[in-house]
Amino acid sequence: xxxxxxxxxxxxxxxxxxxxxxxxxxxxxxxxxxxxxxxxxxxxxxxxxxxxxxxxxxxxxxxxxxx
Amino acid sequence: xxxxxxxxxxxxxxxxxxxxxxxxxxxxxxxxxxxxxxxxxxxxxxxxxxxxxxxxxxxxxxxxxxxxxxxxxxxxxxxxxxxxxxxxxxxxxxxxxxxxxxxxxxxxxxxxxxxxxxxxxxxxxxxxxxxxxxxxxxxxxxxxxxxxxxxxxxxxxxxxxxxxxxxxxxxxxxxxxxxxxxxxxxxxxxxxxxxxxxxxxxxxxxxxxxxxxxxxxxxxxxxxxxxxxxxxxxxxxxxxxxxxxxxxxxxxxxxxx
Numbered sequence: 001x002x003x004x005x006x007x008x009x010x011x012x013x014x015x016x017x018x019x020x021x022x023x024x025x026x027x028x029x030x031x032x033x034x035x036x037x038x039x040x041x042x043x044x045x046x047x048x049x050x051x052x053x054x055x056x057x058x059x060x061x062x063x064x065x066x067x
Numbered sequence: 068x069x070x071x072x073x074x075x076x077x078x079x080x081x082x083x084x085x086x087x088x089x090x091x092x093x094x095x096x097x098x099x100x101x102x103x104x105x106x107x108x109x110x111x112x113x114x115x116x117x118x119x120x121x122x123x124x125x126x127x128x129x130x131x132x133x134x135x136x137x138x139x140x141x142x143x144x145x146x147x148x149x150x151x152x153x154x155x156x157x158x159x160x161x162x163x164x165x166x167x168x169x170x171x172x173x174x175x176x177x178x179x180x181x182x183x184x185x186x187x188x189x190x191x192x193x194x195x196x197x198x199x200x201x202x203x204x205x206x207x208x209x210x211x212x213x214x215x216x217x218x219x220x221x222x223x224x225x226x227x228x229x230x231x232x233x234x235x236x237x238x239x240x241x242x243x244x245x246x247x248x249x250x251x252x253x254x255x256x257x258x259x260x261x262x263x264x265x266x267x268x269x270x271x272x273x274x275x276x277x278x279x280x281x282x283x284x285x286x287x288x289x290x291x292x293x294x295x296x297x298x299x300x301x302x303x304x305x306x307x308x309x310x311x312x313x314x315x316x317x318x319x320x321x322x323x324x
Binding site: 006007009011027031032036041044063066067 | 115
């Protein structure tokens, strides 16, 4: 188990869980999102081999309506 | 009439109306209003995805960036750091390089912080972004933005969401005359005639959100804005008549009985 912060909320995930797997868990289409991992933007190509560990901070963003 | 097409950073726009996608009742209304407006470009904001409700509809279910140009913005950012972070994430999302920068300076007026705005524009241009910049209607600062590489100058008509229309036509006119990049009036337009006035001044385009979304019938208002922008542009190109102090009869005096 690992405890991470996802979009400001604390969640628990299995250990050795990749960003790719996390996106699948939340049914998020990687074409429509961008991710910041501990303050650094992660290219989509690295989602599969970026594994999450305790206290990681993840921000997943997408486009919403705005002026 | 020969083709009158607007180019922003080499992107071809058939419509001179850019619309925002915020404040609508729901996404279906957003999509219908965008369609009625005839806009080729819409502004979108970058926010956290909703991780607690996976079934909640999202904007891209209703508007496709394949069919309409998405212009990511930095609405709500009060510092250069926040704005840069937002636009770098937008670029990562799908290669967006053409972006709208706004760095706000005051919660009550939402006036832009021009010092931070100029600073951010410089950084973004260096990183390869094409930046359309929300700014005050100060001609000197507008020129400064152009000097640091802005792709379009977007002076406010009046405060964001105020609907007060163009408050300083003189300044907007000066900015239009001095700029080599497109000038898009952004923020504060209240109704269709305000957009016509902006276009008659010679603006290259207008950006509208609240005036459409907050009207009683947004889809009809979107159409009204489409017509208003076309009318204003045609009127500008046609060139208005000279103003005279005294009357001049419209019917010939010859042959009067």
